[in-house]
């Protein structure tokens with residue numbers, strides 16, 4: 001069977017079904033759409049045809065290409081009309097019983113060689129396949145919304161799926177121009193599993209009163225390079241939808257602490273603070289527009305202040321430059337100084353002061369990640385003197401750069417969120433849920449992160465990420481921060497986190 005010009009059935013003409021129809025029709029396949037609701041398949045086809053026509057009007061494709069793609073789309077009145085399909089992809093309601101019944105019915109009408117794929121996000125593929133006589137031809141084929149633009153799909157073999165089925169689906173996806181990654185039949189597969197750290201750690205930071213919602217979002221955008229902050233993303237997806245995913249992945253992973261959902265979420269769902277769709281979530285919305293908080297002006301600088309900068313600070317020279325700029329008097333010893341500035345990885349300001357015998361009332365910490373030239377985060381101890389805090393903000397903002405002030409937190413905000421993301425990705429690799437290359441590509445394409453998580457860990461430094469996690473764990477006692485053995489071993493050996501294990505057999 002040639003990979004091109006196959007006949008592909010799509011069951012379910014909703015959000016995902018429509019995207020899948022468009023993708024494969026434009027990739028040169030005959031695509032037949034069926035939906036149980038009257039007229040739904042026709043509406044889906046009309047919708048896709050409209051998109052393809054607009055694409056031609058905008059000059060993205062030629063009129064001839066559009067016409068050919070449109071000509072490949074067909075609508076079925078009955079499931080039995082899918083009998084001649086080589087592959088059927090279901091994108092019906094997320095309900096195990098419905099999907100099992102559907103696959104059973106499909107198996108009775110389709111050829112022995114046909115493949116049955118499910119676009120489920122959260123169900124176990126092996127459970128869907130268990131209802132089939134030939135589970136070896138059943139697999140997950142998980143696309144992301146909007147399908148034509150999100151250029152990655154997860155191929156998920158169930159426990160009995162054949163290698164030929166996986167390879168066939170991988171080829172189909174690749175020839176449609178998407179990156180096919182293979183993910184084990186485990187909760188969240190690859191992308192939704194790797195994406196857990198961003199939300200859960202941001203919620204943890206919020207729970208601990210480290211910073212408020214706009215500050216956490218702004219930090220993760222400006223300092224870490226995420227396109228959207230975690231709370232902005234939760235508002236976009238809808239907290240009811242994301243909340244269910246958080247709980248379901250935690251339950252399916254047998255209460256793994258790394259995925260523990262936040263108690264901040266259920267009351268907000270009950271109150272209807274769902275996000276953009278309900279007009280208010282973590283932010284308020286006027287139509288499509290998000291109401292932005294008004295930034296606070298930096299306090300006025302204080303000339304002649306006696307400042308000590310920890311010689312161990314990563315950016316000692318740059319902080320000295322800022323201090324000179326605001327006419328501070330630089331001190332050689334912490335004792336006589338009015339303001340102490342320190343920098344470190346993984347600890348909190350209080351812990352650092354106590355360990356180094358520094359006065360916590362006069363001490364502030366500056367996050368060395370991502371570096372002063374990109375963003376400045378100032379962390380306070382619980383006993384900082386207000387005038388010292390103000391003087392520190394003024395000094396750091398002396399050249400007009402924005403400064404985010406946070407409360408005491410092991411690993412600031414960006415260090416702990418990134419270390420969590422790297423750790424979860426490392427554990428995905430450790431468990432063999434996906435290959436290193438697939439993890440990296442799927443996270444960039446499916447989650448839009450600026451770097452793959454393991455390469456990101458390498459940029460920060462594997463041993464540094466390990467130290468951050470160990471210190472957060474020591475401070476909080478929370479096992480969610482326990483480092484994955486994949487990360488610990490590579491950090492200890494001083495090798496890249498992208499290094500796969502050597503095959504056990506030659």
Ligand SMILES: NC(=O)c1ccc[n+]([C@@H]2O[C@H](COP(=O)([O-])OP(=O)(O)OC[C@H]3O[C@@H](n4cnc5c(N)ncnc54)[C@H](O)[C@@H]3O)[C@@H](O)[C@H]2O)c1
Pocket residue numbers: 011012013014015016017034035036037040090091092093094095098102119120121122142143144145
């Ligand atoms: N929406 C997303 O962002 C997204 C992303 C990835 C995966 N998914 C998964 O894709 C699947 C579909 O999601 P969606 O958002 O497109 O849903 P949707 O509600 O937009 O569409 C589902 C369609 O399936 C039809 N349907 C229901 N039962 C059927 C049956 N037995 N036979 C035929 N048609 C039936 C419905 O009439 C409806 O048109 C779900 O499994 C979902 O978890 C969704």
